[in-house]
Amino acid sequence: MDFTTFCxxxxxxxxxxxxxxFLYKDNxxxxxxxxxxxxxxxxxxxxxxxxxxxxxxxFQRLADGDAYFLWLNSDRWWYVxxxxxxxxxxxxxSKQYSWVSRWPMGLYIGxxxxxxxxxxxSNRVNKQLYAMMVQVDWSNFFGHGxxxxxxxxxxxxxxxxxxxxxxxxxxxxxxxxxxxxxxxVAKFGIWILMIGFGASxxxxxxxxxxxxxxxxxxxxxxxxxxxxDTTNENYFWGFQAVFWIxxxxxxxxxxxxxxxxxxxxxxxxxxxx
Amino acid sequence: MKRQFPLFLVFIFGLFMVFQYFVPHETSEWVYEFLxxxxxxxxxxxxxxxxxxxxxxxxxxxxxxxxxxxYSYVTLFGLFVMILFGFTSQNGDSWGWYFIFVATVMLTIxxxxxxxxxxxxxxxxxxxxxxxxxxxxxxGMFDNAWSFHFYTAEGLQNSMFRAFFDHILIPxxxxxxxxxxxxxxxxxxxxxxxxxxxxxxxLLAALIVMLRFNPYLSPIFGDYMAKTSNWLMNxxxxxAQRAIVIGIGLGIVATALKVILxxxxxxxxxx
Numbered sequence: 001m002d003f004t005t006f007c008x009x010x011x012x013x014x015x016x017x018x019x020x021x022f023l024y025k026d027n028x029x030x031x032x033x034x035x036x037x038x039x040x041x042x043x044x045x046x047x048x049x050x051x052x053x054x055x056x057x058x059f060q061r062l063a064d065g066d067a068y069f070l071w072l073n074s075d076r077w078w079y080v081x082x083x084x085x086x087x088x089x090x091x092x093x094s095k096q097y098s099w100v101s102r103w104p105m106g107l108y109i110g111x112x113x114x115x116x117x118x119x120x121x122s123n124r125v126n127k128q129l130y131a132m133m134v135q136v137d138w139s140n141f142f143g144h145g146x147x148x149x150x151x152x153x154x155x156x157x158x159x160x161x162x163x164x165x166x167x168x169x170x171x172x173x174x175x176x177x178x179x180x181x182x183x184x185v186a187k188f189g190i191w192i193l194m195i196g197f198g199a200s201x202x203x204x205x206x207x208x209x210x211x212x213x214x215x216x217x218x219x220x221x222x223x224x225x226x227x228x229d230t231t232n233e234n235y236f237w238g239f240q241a242v243f244w245i246x247x248x249x250x251x252x253x254x255x256x257x258x259x260x261x262x263x264x265x266x267x268x269x270x271x272x273x
Numbered sequence: 274m275k276r277q278f279p280l281f282l283v284f285i286f287g288l289f290m291v292f293q294y295f296v297p298h299e300t301s302e303w304v305y306e307f308l309x310x311x312x313x314x315x316x317x318x319x320x321x322x323x324x325x326x327x328x329x330x331x332x333x334x335x336x337x338x339x340x341x342x343x344y345s346y347v348t349l350f351g352l353f354v355m356i357l358f359g360f361t362s363q364n365g366d367s368w369g370w371y372f373i374f375v376a377t378v379m380l381t382i383x384x385x386x387x388x389x390x391x392x393x394x395x396x397x398x399x400x401x402x403x404x405x406x407x408x409x410x411x412x413g414m415f416d417n418a419w420s421f422h423f424y425t426a427e428g429l430q431n432s433m434f435r436a437f438f439d440h441i442l443i444p445x446x447x448x449x450x451x452x453x454x455x456x457x458x459x460x461x462x463x464x465x466x467x468x469x470x471x472x473x474x475x476l477l478a479a480l481i482v483m484l485r486f487n488p489y490l491s492p493i494f495g496d497y498m499a500k501t502s503n504w505l506m507n508x509x510x511x512x513a514q515r516a517i518v519i520g521i522g523l524g525i526v527a528t529a530l531k532v533i534l535x536x537x538x539x540x541x542x543x544x
Contacts, residue, residue: 036445121526
């Protein structure tokens, strides 16, 4: 690892630790990292959308036209229209002309909602319904190759998926009172939902824990290890200097917080006396 | 005209897009692709509103000296430096005067903001902004080590752009997501108390799935923990997820219909 890369890694370690410091309390290091990520991510998306959205979908299509003629002499001049509509969106900030922005907004919302209706029905509702309605494997009802209730492909599991999904949908149906048989089905639905939420919750927790482990590994292996790695052919005293400056910064903040803590405690005690 | 015409547009384009889906003709598909391009372009222009809003909020915060106003400079620095990196790239091995150019552009922006937010000494800030602007323009004109690229994507390969992405954006975002592990744990304590049957089911399912991934406790229960966790994820969880996805799909369709028919008009704002 060369020194420049190590400096960047040190900065990455700094922002990682700064973000983790929120576990203690909201502090200047966390605020720095928080504000930095807002700006950098906004800038990042501006560039990505410019190069991968505007350039490919607008500028390249109007490339054969001339700016003098507002690109209306281009073979695909009609692409000027969405640009014009896009500019009309900017009137949103004017109190007097903000109504103009409703035109492109209306077009955008109309197209987007119009696309959403058949696509949502096809991609979410119908696909899930098709997947739910499978032929129950009666010959292997209690599991393949013997009694195995934990077999996910058994007929019983298929039946649980189907009845569970239908019951959960019944639970969400509030136009009829949840009483009698309907109430019983809804109750089974909420059981399935709770088991599902529990499993999803546990899975999410473990995913976050693995992310946490990955960040700790980054601090340990990518930062501390490289700071001390004398076998690195680019190694010189600067690696340790950068590392110890960072450590000093962290220790300095901890000392400041401790002094503040004991100072306020001492003041509270003297005020009590 | 101010409120009726947008509703008319939503209705016409909404209905058209619903019906074109069922017309398997190449003209219909062409129109579909064409309108998709349109909304993509309009959407990107709308992003400028968001960026302007971020800029305005940050500058206003500095101007009114609200709590933590100093950090708004960090946000603005991150925003503008990333945009600058994304539009420039190195031509050879040397960077030339590139970093001085970046510094002068940042100082120009900083001085313009300073002129906007300060009540006095606006003249000095504007003069300094002008000096830095002239310096950056001169560097931009005479330094051949790097160049601007507005219509080609060389900026995405700029090593500084990539460095900011790899060493600032990714570490902070992944650390923020990993922080949720701690907050979710405290939420779990409240949610998992076995007060009744439903809470107990939630607790049990979550515990089994979590223990399955625990390298120390999972071996104690042998193969059963993995199999039970797998069954929970693929059977009851699958059933619940299917119901939720179907519910979301129907909800989106219902909301979209309300929008097309003009019942839901929140997107138009006030006035």
